[in-house]
Amino acid sequence: MKNYKLLTPGPLTTTDTVKREMLFDHCTWDDDYKAITQEIRKKLLGLAHVSEEDYTAVLMQGSGTFGVESVLTSVIADSDKLLIVANGAYGDRMELIAQHAKLNYVIYREDYDKIPDWKKVNELLDADPEITHVSMIHSETTSGILNDIQSVGAVVKEHGCTFIVDAMSSFGGVDIPVKDWGIDFLVSSANKCIQGVPGFSFIIAQREKLIKSKGIARSLSLDLYDQWETMEKDGKWRYTSPTHVVLAFAQALREMEAEGGIEARHKRYETNNRLLVQKMKELGIHTYIEEKYQGPIITTFFYPENCKFEFQEMYQYIKERGYAIYPGKITKADTFRIGTIGEIYPDDIEKVCQIIKEFLGGKKYE
Numbered sequence: 001m002k003n004y005k006l007l008t009p010g011p012l013t014t015t016d017t018v019k020r021e022m023l024f025d026h027c028t029w030d031d032d033y034k035a036i037t038q039e040i041r042k043k044l045l046g047l048a049h050v051s052e053e054d055y056t057a058v059l060m061q062g063s064g065t066f067g068v069e070s071v072l073t074s075v076i077a078d079s080d081k082l083l084i085v086a087n088g089a090y091g092d093r094m095e096l097i098a099q100h101a102k103l104n105y106v107i108y109r110e111d112y113d114k115i116p117d118w119k120k121v122n123e124l125l126d127a128d129p130e131i132t133h134v135s136m137i138h139s140e141t142t143s144g145i146l147n148d149i150q151s152v153g154a155v156v157k158e159h160g161c162t163f164i165v166d167a168m169s170s171f172g173g174v175d176i177p178v179k180d181w182g183i184d185f186l187v188s189s190a191n192k193c194i195q196g197v198p199g200f201s202f203i204i205a206q207r208e209k210l211i212k213s214k215g216i217a218r219s220l221s222l223d224l225y226d227q228w229e230t231m232e233k234d235g236k237w238r239y240t241s242p243t244h245v246v247l248a249f250a251q252a253l254r255e256m257e258a259e260g261g262i263e264a265r266h267k268r269y270e271t272n273n274r275l276l277v278q279k280m281k282e283l284g285i286h287t288y289i290e291e292k293y294q295g296p297i298i299t300t301f302f303y304p305e306n307c308k309f310e311f312q313e314m315y316q317y318i319k320e321r322g323y324a325i326y327p328g329k330i331t332k333a334d335t336f337r338i339g340t341i342g343e344i345y346p347d348d349i350e351k352v353c354q355i356i357k358e359f360l361g362g363k364k365y366e
C-alpha cells in the first residue's frame with residue numbers, strides 16, 4: 001500500500017470516503033447520474049453566492065487548463081481584445097492559450113512576488129478602449145500569492161469589460177462572491193479545494209454572456225456554449241464524462257458541507273498555513289511572499305542559509321516519512337513549496353516540519 005500524503009496544490013489528499021465512491025461504474029445516460037450532475041451544478045452556484053437566474057455552472061472534461069482554455073477560446077471573438085494580467089506561470093499559460101488560439105491580446109506582467117495593481121489595470125483600460133475582456137489568476141499557485149481580484153474586478157466593470165478569473169486553487173478554500181466582485185467567468189477544477197479527484201474542471205458563467213458567446217468557439221470539444229446547452233437540458237454531458245470522478249466530487253461536496261462550508265475549510269487551511277509559516281521560521285526558513293499577500297493554499301520557501309542540499313534529496317527524505325512536497329517554480333531563486341490544502345490538519349504540519357528539521361540537522365555547515 002502506498003501511503004504518503006500530498007502537501008501539493010492539487011491533486012491533493014482526499015478522504016477514503018471520497019475515493020470509495022469510485023468503486024461503482026455508473027451508467028452515463030441514466031437519470032440518477034444526470035441528477036448528480038445537476039445537483040453538483042446547483043451546489044457550485046451556491047458556493048459562488050450567485051443565483052440560477054444570473055449565473056450557470058458548466059462542467060468540462062479534462063484538468064483545470066482545459067477549463068481555462070475552454071473559456072478563453074469560447075467567449076472572446078475575433079473582434080474582441082483580451083488583457084491578460086499575469087504574475088506567475090498560470091498567467092503565462094493564459095498567454096500561451098491566447099497565442100495558440102490566435103486571440104487578439106495584450107499582457108500586463110507583474111513580478112512573481114507582487115500583486116497586479118488595479119490602478120495599472122485601470123490605466124491600461126483607459127488607454128486602450130479596444131479591450132473587451134480581462135483575465136487574471138486569483139491564487140497564483142506558482143508562488144502562493146493571493147491576488148486582489150476584487151479591486152481589479154471593480155475597474156473591469158467600470159469599463160464595461162468581461163472579467164475572466166482562474167480561481168483554480170482558491171475556489172472553495174477562499175470565499176469568492178462571484179457576482180459582487182464583477183466576475184463573469186470563473187474557472188476551477190475538481191481536484192483542488194473542494195477535495196475531489198482530477199478529471200474535470202468547472203466554469204461559473206454569467207448566463208447572458210455565455211448565451212451571447214454562441215458560435216465563437218474555436219474548438220469542438222472545448223466549446224463552452226455547446227457543452228452548456230447540452231448539459232442544461234437534463235444534466236447529460238456532451239461527450240463521455242469521467243463518471244467515477246463525478247461521483248467522487250458529489251461526495252466531496254457533501255463532505256465540504258458537513259465540515260461547515262467554505263468558511264470552515266478556509267479556517268482549516270489558514271490554520272495549517274500559519275502554523276507552517278511559523279514552524280518554518282523557527283527553522284530559519286523564510287517565505288518568498290510577503291505575509292500580507294500570502295494565501296492559505298500553498299507557500300513558497302527559500303532554502304535555509306548555511307545548508308547545502310538538492311531538492312530531490314529533501315523530497316525523498318520527506319516522502320519516505322509520509323509526505324510529498326513540491327519543487328519551487330520561481331526561476332530567480334532556489335525555493336520549494338508546501339501546500340496546505342486537501343485532507344490535511346495541523347498535526348500533519350507539525351509532523352512535516354519535524355521531518356524537515358531532522359533532515360536539515362544533517363545538512364548544516366558554518
Ligand SMILES: *Cc1c(COP(=O)(O)O)cnc(C)c1O
Pocket residue numbers: 009010063064065066090137139140141166167168169189
Ligand atoms: C492547478 C491550476 C491550474 C490547472 O492546472 P492543471 O494542471 O491543468 O490542472 C490552473 N491555474 C492555477 C492557478 C492552478 O493552480
